[in-house]
Amino acid sequence: MPDALQELRDYLTRHHGGDGERAATRALEGHERNHDDVFRRFWSEHANAQLAPGSRVVDLGCGPGLFLRDLSLTSPELELIGVEAAPYMLERASREDYEFNIRVADLNDPPAELFDSNSIDVALANRLFHELHQPLVLLQKLHAWLKPGGVLILIDMVRQPLGSFLTHKFGQDRLDEALDAREMAALFEDYFEHNRYHDYDLLALLAMTGYEILADEPIRSGRAVQIAARKPVN
Ligand SMILES: C[S@@+](CC[C@H](N)C(=O)[O-])C[C@H]1O[C@@H](n2cnc3c(N)ncnc32)[C@H](O)[C@@H]1O
Numbered sequence: 001m002p003d004a005l006q007e008l009r010d011y012l013t014r015h016h017g018g019d020g021e022r023a024a025t026r027a028l029e030g031h032e033r034n035h036d037d038v039f040r041r042f043w044s045e046h047a048n049a050q051l052a053p054g055s056r057v058v059d060l061g062c063g064p065g066l067f068l069r070d071l072s073l074t075s076p077e078l079e080l081i082g083v084e085a086a087p088y089m090l091e092r093a094s095r096e097d098y099e100f101n102i103r104v105a106d107l108n109d110p111p112a113e114l115f116d117s118n119s120i121d122v123a124l125a126n127r128l129f130h131e132l133h134q135p136l137v138l139l140q141k142l143h144a145w146l147k148p149g150g151v152l153i154l155i156d157m158v159r160q161p162l163g164s165f166l167t168h169k170f171g172q173d174r175l176d177e178a179l180d181a182r183e184m185a186a187l188f189e190d191y192f193e194h195n196r197y198h199d200y201d202l203l204a205l206l207a208m209t210g211y212e213i214l215a216d217e218p219i220r221s222g223r224a225v226q227i228a229a230r231k232p233v234n
Contacts, residue, residue: 055122129197
């Protein structure tokens with residue numbers, strides 16, 4: 001295995017709390033919440049118009065692939081492809097009988113030939129960006145892979161003040177009991193890894209790589225955002 005892919009896998013295992021199996025289980029259990037009515041309404045408003053029989057939909061960082069499984073049941077006429085790197089996510093995805101393919105790649109620096117130019121109708125990146133070391137290279141490559149008018153649905157956590165993060169974690173705003181230094185170090189690492197961008201950072205990255213913004217909505221009481229962006233037609 002190339003060193004870079006192994007390094008990425010080591011990073012992802014650390015980011016996923018050192019326990020990939022548990023992270024994959026959490027992704028399976030959180031599927032309904034992460035693809036709820038708010039998501040489905042946004043998807044149908046901004047992705048559906050782009051889809052016709054044979055259209056290609058790509059889920060970037062697809063995890064165990066439940067979104068693609070659902071889409072394969074409701075829209076079997078679509079071509080569905082997931083991209084993923086973590087072995088524990090890939091294992092869970094292959095346990096079931098899916099009507100989609102998965103390509104293994106590092107989305108920090110995906111090979112240009114992962115997809116043909118102008119071949120993707122809709123791409124989804126649901127909580128992928130905060131796990132990337134940087135998302136600009138992917139945004140540039142995706143711009144080439146999307147058809148003119150092709151849509152990216154981007155969903156991710158956005159930066160929240162440290163105070164509200166801690167209050168949310170502890171369930172209280174005063175910390176009177178003695179704290180454990182190792183647990184606090186892990187908590188702060190978690191904060192910095194999950195609070196990387198403001199929504200205006202994501203909008204700036206999209207603008208710099210040539211996308212038009214179709215919609216930008218705060219979700220989860222402002223702790224996350226869903227953005228629809230498009231490769232311009234001309
Ligand atoms: C928070 S999970 C979300 C999974 C799925 N999109 C969902 O909504 O359930 C992010 C996924 O992106 C994958 N991922 C993160 N960085 C990646 C990279 N550089 N290349 C490929 N996949 C990556 C992780 O392994 C993980 O499965």
